[in-house]
Amino acid sequence: MEHRIREAKGTILIYKGEPICYNILNTFAEQLGEALQRLGEEVEYFDVKQSGEAALAAYAGKTYQAVIGFQSYLFDIYLPKAGIYLHDLIKGPKINFQFDHPIWMKNHYIRMPEHCYSATHDRNYAAFIEKYYPRIAGSSIIFPGGCEKAAGENGKQEAERNLRGAQDKKEYQISFIGTYTDYRSYLPLIRNSQGIIKKIAAHFLFRMKQHPEETAEKALEESLRKDGIVLSDEEFLEVLDGVKPMIYCIMSYYREKAVKVILEAGITLEVFGDSWKKSPFGDSPYLRIHEAVDMRESLEVMEKSLISFNVMAWHKDGFTERIANSMLQHSVVLTDESTYLKEQFTDGKDILMYRLNELYKIPELLTDYLEGAGRDNLQMIAENAYRKAKENYTWEQSAKKLLAFIDEIDAKERKCSEK
Template sequence: MILAHVDPVSNTRTATAKRYMETKADDILETLALSREKAAGVSQLKNDLKYGDSDLRWKTDCFLVSWLQQELAAAGQFDNMVLLALGSDIQARMPFLKDMLSHQGEYGRFLENASPYMFLVGDDICFGVLEDFSRKFGAALQRAGYQVIFQNRNEIPQVYGQRFQGNSYRGIFGLQDPLMATKIENGSYLFDHINSKKYFWSFDHPAGFFDTLHAAPEDVIVLTLDKNYVSYTKRFLKRRALFFPPGGEKQSKTWKNFDEFKASKLRENQMGISFLGTPGVGLQENIDYTREHNRKLYPLVSTYSYNLLNHTDEPSEMAFERTLEDPEVGIKNQISDDDFAELFGEWASLEKNASKTVRKQVVKEIVSAGADLNVYDRGWKDIGDFPNLIVHDSIPYEDARKVYDKSWMSLNVMSWHKDGFTERIAEPQLHGSLVVTDSTRYLRENYTDGEDIVMFDLNDQSIKELPERIRALLSDKDRLLHIAYNGYLNALKNHTWDARAEQFLKLTAALD
């Protein structure tokens, strides 16, 4: 074996190494008889070279010397691969190679990176939206050249010891999944015995998952769709967090230019503006209930509700801080960050009620002004008798795309995300519908109002002006279609699931 007699300072050996550097590792690897799993792992590691620094190439080769030691020896290529990995800098690289051969140091990380991603599926919450996200993002990673396993989450506790314990995975994704905090009989975490990065992907404010994240292993990484939530998670939940919003599905039908897009939409569009949001329970209902059933909490609920609706451009944690500073509530000076996180977690759902309050205001304003609005939840009938409000039955998430296909415009009201992005932007745009949405900092930085999207603020004045803006666009189809087409191009470039896969691979390369 060549390692036994490599002299780090030998000029002869260095010259030999330089000659072998001219031989590409790919040429050596192609001579090997690899299992399907190892061939896929090698392919992943080669893909990773696009995202790493200049040292990743030789470090990967050192790992492959160890991981493929038997296959290299059988092909008579072990010594060649060693020399290629060491290159001309034998003295500096030799300790790393020895770590790889003894399965020490970074060996485990490289082994994980050569392994499949695992997505936990089998939960039908949110009308199947999260299941759809898992499948779509997983498929995008597969198209990018990475192995993906979709694992029924309900099977893991039963067959954990036989099938998962001690295995390596490139990453495990739990979409708002409490399984991330599950412990086994000996009191250790279920996923602590699986070698992998663990991603808890949250599509609501992470404060609402306080119990899960507080109980989860320390190495869980939170993925979230709002940059404010990243800051909150790091400070209050003491977890690593990354901004990573959902994407949209690129449809098979594409448009080569504006004229083709215009002809298609003029032929297919059948309805003016659609809205897939649900009405739900607003803040006033919460205030009334608390006043009647729990007077002790009434000052907190009513003050927090007031602060949410009077500071609609701020994240909800800022409204909650204002609430605790209010003399009627008066506990701000008595609370630590940990206590704040726990208390805010108990009341985080009120931001959803605030969103639903504003949704109803926006919908009423639009239909009161005479514009037709198609909604997809029978609960919208409860807001009043409006001839222009066209109420349909609720539809599964996969059918939403059919609605986007035939809608001139798609309304969106964020669930109080103030620096975020959601699939309710990407999906309609990828289907050629003009998105009308409340603004966020992220949208303002990545879109231009009136050019590739229509944005409004959640104050009374902006909402009152919205119906006229909608009416003007519906009466000027050419302008409407130009905005919709520009939005389509933006989403096609930046917000498909394939784009998300590329962004994720770059983002997580920095974690290594």
């Protein structure tokens, strides 16, 4: 989606918040803001951790081109004495970026002010929001962008040198940025739950294990159908909210199993953070545990890696910044497949993909690309992926799509006001 030259439309307000998950959401906010500024937009930040929610009252009556959040809970602040949401007093469309499954924002999305929209990286999430959260006025697919570590005056030339000689200079064969969580820690939640949640949670978890290609909501639908349970949309949402920890459970299960097959094949894997010391294979000679890295530091890890291993967080039709960042660091991505990835990328040409229900194939694939005939193709894959990511998956591209979405919202709301 090309970004046309736009006349000045006002400031874009971006919310920053809690430094969760190695500060990734705040990093996203900053990277998007910087990209918007490079496109000539005026950007203002509000840091809720630094200023507190009460400070937002000063923004009532102000008008912005848009107000942007990253899984922010600020939009549903309600003023009981006035009988109104605070953001009904802050003019301009509100757009909340959604990266986790939207069920995690249920209590927020069921009570929202007017003119609220979402942006997400997974088409299934957009469809879920449209079906179950009618207070959200609309959604757009906008991926979190990637960025290159190479910077400075000679950044472009440095990037080209990296691209040409990348595969001969890599320090790591295969790295994995993800942390370790013991999936077993979620299982007591099934035993301790009540009512329909207790009845359905185990079936839900088993369905996701047997059919890892399905979305969480599809797995729940099938589990309910098997048990002969019929629910309204509102009831379904409540049940999914009740069993949502099982989504993290199954994500952690497949992450552990994927790492296990790599290590058992005698392939060295570089991982980061003390969480891996608590894993069942923390003492494996093939698991090299490094200090934890934040998102910006992870770029250096990817730059050093022939292959960047990835396990999606149950995004069945999406694309993530970890994939984009790996590609922009000239590292070949090995990831579980998604519908979007299969449509936009070609396995063996600009990406390597595996299926969660065929983890046993990973060692053979890695051995071929690291030691066998496929080794000569790594450079080609890295080059193809770098060019595709550079053209389509940077924060500048995300910013352009956001501005186009703002224009679309503006046109829609103008048309409605004229009726």
